Amino acid sequence: MISKKTKYAINALVYLTKHHDDGPILIQKIAEEQNIPQKFLEAILLDLKKAGILSSKKGRGGGYYFLQNPNEVNLADVMRLFDGPIALLPCVTYKYYERCEECIDESTCGIRDVFMDVRNQTVDLLKRSSLAQIVHREEKKAKKQ
Numbered sequence: 001m002i003s004k005k006t007k008y009a010i011n012a013l014v015y016l017t018k019h020h021d022d023g024p025i026l027i028q029k030i031a032e033e034q035n036i037p038q039k040f041l042e043a044i045l046l047d048l049k050k051a052g053i054l055s056s057k058k059g060r061g062g063g064y065y066f067l068q069n070p071n072e073v074n075l076a077d078v079m080r081l082f083d084g085p086i087a088l089l090p091c092v093t094y095k096y097y098e099r100c101e102e103c104i105d106e107s108t109c110g111i112r113d114v115f116m117d118v119r120n121q122t123v124d125l126l127k128r129s130s131l132a133q134i135v136h137r138e139e140k141k142a143k144k145q
Contacts, residue, residue: 006082008036009044013078014138016054017070017131024056024063044082051081070135076126086126087119094123 011034019025027045031038045064048054055067066073079086080095090098091106092115103109 002079003083005040005044006079008034008040009048009078009082010075010134012036012041012044013048013053013070013073013131014134016064016066017135020066020070024061024065026063030064047081051077053078070131071133073131074127075129075134076123079126086123087115089115092116092119094119 012030015030015034016025027038027041030036030045031041034041036044045054045056049056049064049067053066053068053073054064056062056064076086085093085096087093087096089100089112090096091100091103091109091112099106100112103112106112
């Protein structure tokens with residue numbers, strides 16, 4: 001399960017994607033519109049800024065805006081930023097590999113093999129899911145109703 005911090009980050013990024021052409025957006029507006037505690041959102045947006053996804057502008061007309069194109073920001077990167085590894089076992093993680101204590105032979109471990117497949121398919125799907133695509137999916141679903 002993803003953390004609340006990651007979920008809030010994704011919601012804030014999707015909101016910023018929808019308002020990409022509006023210029024910088026104030027933290028207060030994002031917090032109110034997305035029902036995210038403002039102090040918590042401040043920390044999240046700072047992490048996204050440090051990661052080079054967002055930038056900010058101070059003063060009149062200030063707020064947060066994308067440094068990267070929302071078409072290029074994917075869910076795998078956002079999830080790793082806030083929650084660390086996506087894999088369910090440490091021995092199959094991409095960036096956070098750790099050998100399992102109880103493992104006798106990693107090269108023949110059937111459990112590892114199954115969870116490697118799960119990780120690969122999950123990461124592939126998350127990497128193909130950009131913020132812009134999420135907005136597109138929402139718009140498509142709204143038209144069907």
